Amino acid sequence: MTSAILVSILMTLVAASTPILLAALGELVVEKSGVLNLGVEGMMLTGAVAGFAVAYSTGSTALGLAAAGAAGVAVGMVFAILTLSLNANQVATGLALTIFGIGASSLIGAGFVGRTITRLGPVFPDALSDHPVLRAVFGHDGVVYLSLALVLAVGLFLRRTRAGLILRGVGENDASAHAIGYRVIAIRYAAIAFGGALAGLGGAYFSLALTPMWADGLTAGRGWIALALVVFAGWRPGRLLFGAYLFGAVMTAELQLKAAGIAWLAPELLAMAPYLATIAVLTMMSLGRQAGRAGAPACLGKPFSAS
Amino acid sequence: MTAPPRLALAGISKSFPGVKANEDISLSVRPGEIHALLGENGAGKSTLVKIIYGVQQADAGAIAWDGETVAIPSPRAARRLGIGMVFQHFSLFDAMSVIENIALGLDEAVDLAELKVRVAAILQSYSLPLDPDRAVHTLSVGERQRIEIVRCLLQKPKLLIMDEPTSVLTPQEVERLFSTLRQIASEGCAILYISHKLHEIKALCEAATILRGGKVVATCDPKIESAKRMAELMIGAELRQIARRPGGGAGAIRLQVENLTLAGEPPFGTALRAVSLAARAGEILGVAGVAGNGQSELLTALSGERLAGSGAAILLDGRPIGLEGAGARRALGLACVPEERNGHAAVPDFALADNALLTARHRLPLAPLGIIARGEVERFTQAVIRRFDVRTTGPGALARSLSGGNLQKFVMGREIGQEPAVLVVSQPTWGVDAGAAAAIRQELVDLAAKGSAVVVISQDLDELLELADRLCVINEGGLSAPRDVAGLRIDEIGLMMGGMRGVDAQAGGAAHA
Incomplete structure (x- = not known):
């Protein structure tokens, strides 16, 4: 009995964490290349609605996920063209992108409100995914495993590969990277595309796996949590994973407490808990490291123009 | 007839809107020679080396490399020919380690472990003190410059361009740099040394090309020519002697x-x-x-x-x-x-x-x-x-x-x-x-x-x-x-x-x- 509850809590936790993890991981790569894209929430919403629309129309959640990624990339490219090629301010453009994403998703999604689709299902056969205990490991959908694999892949990419070294170099000192002969703008375009794809995928996880339906503002500000996570995780994928799951854990605890009907604690206070707890824990983690250089790319948010 | 010069420039010209940065510049550097490029700020030295290193393209003129006319469309092409350059402002990444910085400066992908071995060999053979695992922001300016030099040496350069390398160094670091450069030159690498510090050029270089206003005004042997004369060629006027008033410092x-x-x-x-x-x-x-x-x-x-x-x-x-x-x-x-x-x-x-x-x-x-x-x-x-x-x-x-x-x-x-x-x-x-x-x-x-x-x-x-x-x-x-x-x-x-x-x-x- 208790094990069944624990497993169920774990399943909820993982599901709640995955979209934030995906979006934050994408933004981490973007920021490592020296670009600050505050439009994560907008890209997530666009991905959520595009994913739902395509999944509803075609009946295929896989196609929906692909469309969500593509939509995220498309919105990301708007940001990239404005900030990289036209040198618009990154902060202002990112904020505008979020507002655009809220509006555009609402417009596109108007015809889909109230419709339902088949939820994204587990990848492993029923014997594993329905097993009362083993489903804690094998009962998740493909996106969960993909997100975990991506954490590992991004970590290895940044630490161990030459391409990752170049990406970090571009974020650390764009002028030097340009002087050596790297194509700063092209590398940043690629990073933003990657970030867009993951944000779109993260958004679609709401509309295809969590709810599964479309409603305006479905992502409920998770894009902002993802942005904060990147900073609090010190731009490290491992810590990002920890932070995202921590957030998911507190959120799950909140739901459990609500279900248990704790009357003396205002539900609003409970709703705040995941945000506060995540920030508190990650702040304490970063206190241990030397002050000043917390892994922030030196060129983060600065415009670059080759001259 | 002796071997052709390592690098020969003939009639290089380059204009920017409103200014002729280089006008009909010719010079040649032999293998193993340390050649000074001398001139005041704005004389056209930087533009000229940027052309040699492929950062910019000349409007007119020809570049010959080991006797053959070449085009150098990019820094990468320059490095492929065997031209290395140490910039006045280093192209370094502060938050990264020395070895990562070196890896970023290389054109070909190399395994970090293997690179470490090669770097260690270079550091030893030129007696350069440098810890490959240190983060760059903890290093002195002299040590940072060594990273750039090692970067160049890894590519076995035939011509090394040094752009005002001593402007940020302490006298001790300058001495060490000079002995490194002499060793590099003794191995047959030509060095183009850009500076306006005459005593350094007299100490280090065997030939000098003096630029003023984008043109070559003289070539000379700095070991023979007097520093005063070179300075006058460089600024195009008699060097101002400071007019001292007799006996200062008697006031309140x-x-x-x-x-x-x-x-x-x-x-x-x-x-x-x-x-x-x-x-x-x-x-x-x-x-x-x-x-x-x-x-x-x-x-x-x-x-x-x-x-x-x-x-x-x-x-x-x-x-x-x-x-x-x-x-x-x-x-x-x-x-x-x-x-x-x-x-x-x-x-x-x-x-x-x-x-x-x-x-x-x-x-x-x-x-x-x-x-x-x-x-x-x-x-x-x-x-x-x-x-x-x-x-x-x-x-x-x-x-x-x-x-x-x-x-x-x-x-x-x-x-x-x-x-x-x-x-x-x-x-x-x-x-x-x-x-x-x-x-x-x-x-x-x-x-x-x-x-x-x-x-x-x-x-x-x-x-x-x-x-x-x-x-x-x-x-x-x-x-x-x-x-x-x-x-x-x-x-x-x-x-x-x-x-x-x-x-x-x-x-x-x-x-x-």
Whole structure:
């Protein structure tokens, strides 16, 4: 009995964490290349609605996920063209992108409100995914495993590969990277595309796996949590994973407490808990490291123009 | 007929809107030769090497490499030919390790472990001290330069271009760099050495091409040609000898420091230990010493950025100012020029006019009642630009857009133009070319002649001997008693520096021996 509850809590936790993890991981790569894209929430919403629309129309959640990624990339490219090629301010453009994403998703999604689709299902056969205990490991959908694999892949990419070294170099000192002969703008375009794809995928996880339906503002500000996570995780994928799951854990605890009907604690206070707890824990983690250089790319948010 | 030159330029020309940066430049460098490219700021040296390194393309002219005409469309193509370049401003990534920086500078992908072995071999064969695993932001400037050199050496260059490599190095680091360069040249690599420091070129180079206004004005053997003659070729005029007035320093004491003690600046600053000095009207007081012996602490203590323990520790015209802030001291007539121009002496992202306003408003009526008088500011800035020959587009140009030497001229001009009672200046001609340096020195002499007291803190002993009436030495935060410069011999200064830290004393002794 208790094990069944624990497993169920774990399943909820993982599901709640995955979209934030995906979006934050994408933004981490973007920021490592020296670009600050505050439009994560907008890209997530666009991905959520595009994913739902395509999944509803075609009946295929896989196609929906692909469309969500593509939509995220498309919105990301708007940001990239404005900030990289036209040198618009990154902060202002990112904020505008979020507002655009809220509006555009609402417009596109108007015809889909109230419709339902088949939820994204587990990848492993029923014997594993329905097993009362083993489903804690094998009962998740493909996106969960993909997100975990991506954490590992991004970590290895940044630490161990030459391409990752170049990406970090571009974020650390764009002028030097340009002087050596790297194509700063092209590398940043690629990073933003990657970030867009993951944000779109993260958004679609709401509309295809969590709810599964479309409603305006479905992502409920998770894009902002993802942005904060990147900073609090010190731009490290491992810590990002920890932070995202921590957030998911507190959120799950909140739901459990609500279900248990704790009357003396205002539900609003409970709703705040995941945000506060995540920030508190990650702040304490970063206190241990030397002050000043917390892994922030030196060129983060600065415009670059080759001259 | 001997082997063809490693690099031969014929009739290279390059124009930018409004300026001919290079005009019909020809030069050739043999394998194993250290060839100086000499010229003032703006003579076209940088443009020429950018063309050689493929960063820019010539409008006309031909480049021959080992006797064959080549095109160099990109730095990558240049590196493929075997051209390596160490830039004046390093292309480094502060948060990354030395080995990661080296890897980023290579064209081909290499395994880090394998690269470490190759780098270790190079570091050993050229006796270069450098830890591959250190983060770059913890390294000294000399060590950072070594990263760039190792980067080049890994690609087995046949021509190494060094762009003003010593402008940021200490004398000890310069010596080490020179021995490295000699070893590289002895292995058959040609070196193109860009500088405007004549004594370095005489010490290092076998041939020199002198540029002025984008054209070659002379080629010579720097070992034979006199430094004075080369300087004149470079600036296109007779070198100005500083016109000294006879016997300065007889006037009243304008700046007096009594037993000033101050903790060092964190994290590695040198504490000032009971410093006393007196600068008189009409004199230039020199403060010599190796970098890091308390010079920056002395300057910030005098400027008012850090306050003295008591008002009476610093007297300006007899008035205690030790507890006054920088603005109040400026208003009273004590002006200071710190060593670091960008970020300390000037705000890089401010226009020159705004930078002028920031310090001059205390003494000149540039902002009466707090309202900026734009016209006055503009006029003052224009006057500084004209008088000190600052090469810039005008008072609206950003400070960061000026070359180091030009910004230094501007900063010096801004302070001298306010005719302060006392001017304290650190490294007045650091990174400034010969012609401009002479002009700045002359202005300092003239300022003193008008009755101001001038304190010059410098590591350049030649400069101090030329400028100062009296000289003292700062050493581990303590200041020696001043000596009259007239009749002072180099070995006596050496004795004054006697308490120098072990390593520096040895290096200094070797240099003077």
